[in-house]
Amino acid sequence: MKRRTVLSLEQALALPAATLRFAQLGWRVIRIEPTPQDRELPGDPNRHIGSLVADEDRRSYFIAPNVGKEAIALNLKTAAGRALLLRLIKEINVDIFCCNTLPGRYRDLGIDYATLRGAKPDLIWAGISAMGPEYPDVPGYDPALQAMAGFMELTGSSPGPPTLSGVPVIDLKAGDEVFANVCLALAERAETGAGREIHVSMLQAAASWLITTLPLIDFDCDTWEITRCGNEHRKFIPTNAYPARDGFIYLAIGNDLQWERLTRIPRLSSIARDNRRTNSGRMADRQGCYRDIGAVTASCTVAELAAELAAAKIAHAAINTIPQVRDLPALRPKLTRTRTPGGKIIHMQPMATDIDGAQTTLGFAPRYAEHTRAILAEIGIADGEYADLLRDGIVYG
Numbered sequence: 001m002k003r004r005t006v007l008s009l010e011q012a013l014a015l016p017a018a019t020l021r022f023a024q025l026g027w028r029v030i031r032i033e034p035t036p037q038d039r040e041l042p043g044d045p046n047r048h049i050g051s052l053v054a055d056e057d058r059r060s061y062f063i064a065p066n067v068g069k070e071a072i073a074l075n076l077k078t079a080a081g082r083a084l085l086l087r088l089i090k091e092i093n094v095d096i097f098c099c100n101t102l103p104g105r106y107r108d109l110g111i112d113y114a115t116l117r118g119a120k121p122d123l124i125w126a127g128i129s130a131m132g133p134e135y136p137d138v139p140g141y142d143p144a145l146q147a148m149a150g151f152m153e154l155t156g157s158s159p160g161p162p163t164l165s166g167v168p169v170i171d172l173k174a175g176d177e178v179f180a181n182v183c184l185a186l187a188e189r190a191e192t193g194a195g196r197e198i199h200v201s202m203l204q205a206a207a208s209w210l211i212t213t214l215p216l217i218d219f220d221c222d223t224w225e226i227t228r229c230g231n232e233h234r235k236f237i238p239t240n241a242y243p244a245r246d247g248f249i250y251l252a253i254g255n256d257l258q259w260e261r262l263t264r265i266p267r268l269s270s271i272a273r274d275n276r277r278t279n280s281g282r283m284a285d286r287q288g289c290y291r292d293i294g295a296v297t298a299s300c301t302v303a304e305l306a307a308e309l310a311a312a313k314i315a316h317a318a319i320n321t322i323p324q325v326r327d328l329p330a331l332r333p334k335l336t337r338t339r340t341p342g343g344k345i346i347h348m349q350p351m352a353t354d355i356d357g358a359q360t361t362l363g364f365a366p367r368y369a370e371h372t373r374a375i376l377a378e379i380g381i382a383d384g385e386y387a388d389l390l391r392d393g394i395v396y397g
Contacts, residue, residue, distance in 0.1 A: 001025065001026070001357065003026055003027055003028065004022070004025075004027045004028070004095040004096060004186070005027070005028045005030070005092060005093060005094050005095050005096070006019055006022050006027055006028065006029045006030070006094070006095065006096045006097075006098065007030050007032065007088065007089060007092075007094045007096070007097050007098075008029065008030070008031050008032065008097070008098040008099065009031075009032045009033075009076075009097075009098070009099040009100075009101060009109075009111060010031050010032070010044070010098065010099070010100055011033070011044040011045065011046065011100065012044070012045070012046055012100065012141075012171070013046065013065060013142070013168055013171040013172075013175075014100055014128050014140070014142075014170075014171040014172070014174040014175050014202065015098055015099070015100040015128050015175060015178065016031070016044075016046075016065035016066055016175075017065050017171065017172055017175035017176075018098065018126075018128075018174075018175035018176070018178035018179050019031070019069065019098060020064075020065050020066070020067070020068070020069075021175075021176075021179045021351075021352075022096075022179070022182075023067065023068035023069055023359065023362060024068065024336070024351055024355075024358050024359050024360075024362070025355065025358060025359070026357065026358070026359050028070070029068065029069040029070070030069070030070045030071070030072060030371070030375060031044075031066065031069050031070070031071050031072075031366075032072055032073075032074050032076075032085075033071060033072070033073050033074075033368065033369070034073065034074070034075065034076070034077075035073050035074065035075040035081075035393055035394075035395065035396040036073075036396060041057075042057065042073075042368050042369075042396070043057060043071075043073065043368040043369070044062065044368075046061055046062045046065075047059065047062045047368060048062075049061035049062065050062070053340060054340055054341050054342070054364065054365075054367075055367065057367060057368040058364075058365055058367060062365060063338070063346065063348075063364070063365045064346075064348045064349065066365040066366070067336075067338045067348070067362040067363060067364060067365050068338075068359060068362030068363050069365070069366055070366055070370070070371040070375065071366035071367065071368060071369060071370050071371055071372075072369060072371055072372040072375050072376075072395070072397075073368065073369035073372055073395060073396035073397065074372075074394070074395055075393055075394050075395065075396075076109040076110060076111065077108075077109070078392075078393070078394055080389070080392065080394045081394050081395075082109070082110030084376075084389070084394065084395070085110060085111070085116075086110075086115075086116070086118070086119040087119075087379055088375070088379060089116060089119045089120050089123065090119045090120055091378070091379040091380075092375070092378055092379060093120075094120060094123065095123070095124060095186070096123070096124045096125075096126065096182055096186075097111070097116055097123055097124070097125050097126070098125075098126045098127070098128075098178060098182075099111050099126075099127050099128075100127065100128040100129065100140075101127075101129075102129065102136060102137060102138075102139065103127065103129050103132070103133040103135075103136040103137075103199075104136035104137045106127070106133075113125040113197040117195055120195075121194075121195060122189055122193060122194060122195045123195045124182055124185045124186065124189065124195050124196050124198070125195065125196070125197045125198065126178045126181065126182055126185075126198040126199075126200065127198070127199055127200065128140070128174050128175070128178060128200045128202065129199070129200075129201065129202070130144075130145065130201070130202050130203060131201050131202070131203045131204075132199050132200075132201035132203075132204065133199055140174075140202045142168040142169075142170045142171040142202075143164055143168075145170045145202045145203060145206055146164055146165060146169070146170055146206075147162070148203060149170065149203055149206035149207050149210070150207075150210065150213075150214075151164075151165060151169070151170070151206065152164060153226075153227060153228065154213060154226070154227065154228060155228065156228045156230070157228060157229075157230040157231075158224070158227065158228045158229055158230060159228075160228065162228070163228070169206075170202050170205070170206045171202075173202075173205050173206060173209065174200050174202045174205050174206075176352075177200045177205045178198070178200055181198045181200070182198065185198060212234070212235075213225070213226045213234075214226075231250070232286070232290065233252070235279075235283075236252070236253055236254055236279065237253070237279060237282035237283050237286045237289055238251070238253055238259075238282060238286065238289040238290055238293055239251065239252045239253050239254075240290055240293075241319065242290075242293055242294050242297040242298075243294055243297060243298045244297050244298065244300055244301055244302045244305055245298065245299065245300060245301050245302075246301050246302055247302045247318065247319065248302070248318075248319045249297065249302050249305050249306065249309075249316055249317070249318055249319070250316060250317045250318075250319060251293070251309065251314065251315075251316050252314075252315040252316065253314070253315075254315070255279070256277065256278055256279060258314060258315075259276070259277070259279075259282070260277075261312045261313065261314060262309075262312065262314055264312065265308050265309070265312055267296055267300070267308070268293070268296055270292070270296070271289065271292045271293055271296070273285070276289065302318050306318065326347065331350055334350040334351070334354070334360075335347045335348060335349070335350050335360075336348045336349065336350060336351060336360050336361070336362065337360065337361045337362075338361070338362050338363065338364050338365070339361075339364060340364060341364060368396075369395075369396045369397045372395050372396060372397030373386060373397045376389075376395065376397075
């Protein structure tokens with residue numbers, strides 16, 4: 001796989017998560033951050049969130065999405081900074097430029113597609129924003145988008161309050177859309193030689209996941225089908241979480257044959273009813289199904305239930321803690337890793353899929369502006385010119 005160069009004006013999580021996937025492919029990823037501003041902590045605000053790991057600008061929330069990258073600080077509010085950006089794109093042969101700045105700022109910062117393609121006509125440009133360039137001044141944060149896109153309406157127990165997902169799913173979905181669309185654009189460029197402009201709307205990307213709920217409106221669905229329903233599945237009954245003596249177990253039934261196998265388990269034979277033979281019958285009696293199954297499982301341990309469900313080839317899972325997930329035999333060997341400056345190995349999330357030659361051990365997340373001097377030297381900026389850029393606030397290093 002050809003090594004590409006990605007230049008990314010990034011902060012927060014959505015875009016860093018996308019460019020991390022490029023770093024895992026072994027591509028060069030250079031993140032741009034603004035030069036220091038008065039009364040603000042320097043760089044990406046996420047640098048300063050969480051527990052101290054290496055130094056003040058590399059705290060725990062920042063590390064995992066930013067391993068394997070380089071970092072420069074550039075003042076794009078100045079004409080000289082914008083000119084330097086164009087020079088970088090051309091002279092280090094940038095393949096992909098990414099940003100997650102408000103679209104209303106693209107032209108002022110000189111990062112709009114029309115401007116940057118002037119430096120490199122085959123440039124692939126990708127931007128993430130809350131609602132796309134048609135809504136240029138709307139900020140995009142995952143919790144607000146979870147509310148706007150209906151995710152909170154669908155999450156939690158009824159009649160409980162709307163609830164956030166435990167994972168920033170919209171940030172990560174938007175990042176995955178950048179990754180996928182950039183890969184598509186690279187394939188197209190190999191055929192046509194042309195670059196491409198990609199806009200990812202967090203709202204639209206999130207709404208694309210409403211495949212099991214939004215279309216139901218035109219099928220005259222009941223209200224309960226498109227609102228919160230706790231841990232139950234809205235369509236496949238009795239898929240739900242059930243209590244055990246020492247925790248909870250999740251049980252998934254996908255068809256009537258699986259239901260029949262479930263009822264053949266001796267301790268669960270009492271849940272069988274003629275009216276429950278079909279999913280539609282179980283739907284009509286879903287609360288009764290949940291009640292009867294829960295009465296049985298509550299007297300068993302998770303291990304006992306898991307053994308019997310496995311023997312019956314019924315999909316199930318214990319409700320794992322995050323430390324338990326990390327130690328699952330199917331995941332533990334696939335965890336990505338980095339090493340702190342002090343030498344401690346940090347285990348991180350696995351790659352989404354196994355890819356031959358991918359980087360599963362990556363360099364530690366960069367300090368703020370750590371590579372400014374080295375990268376500018378690549379494009380021929382000598383010590384004297386660099387000193388002038390520092391003095392004038394065009395760069396920071």
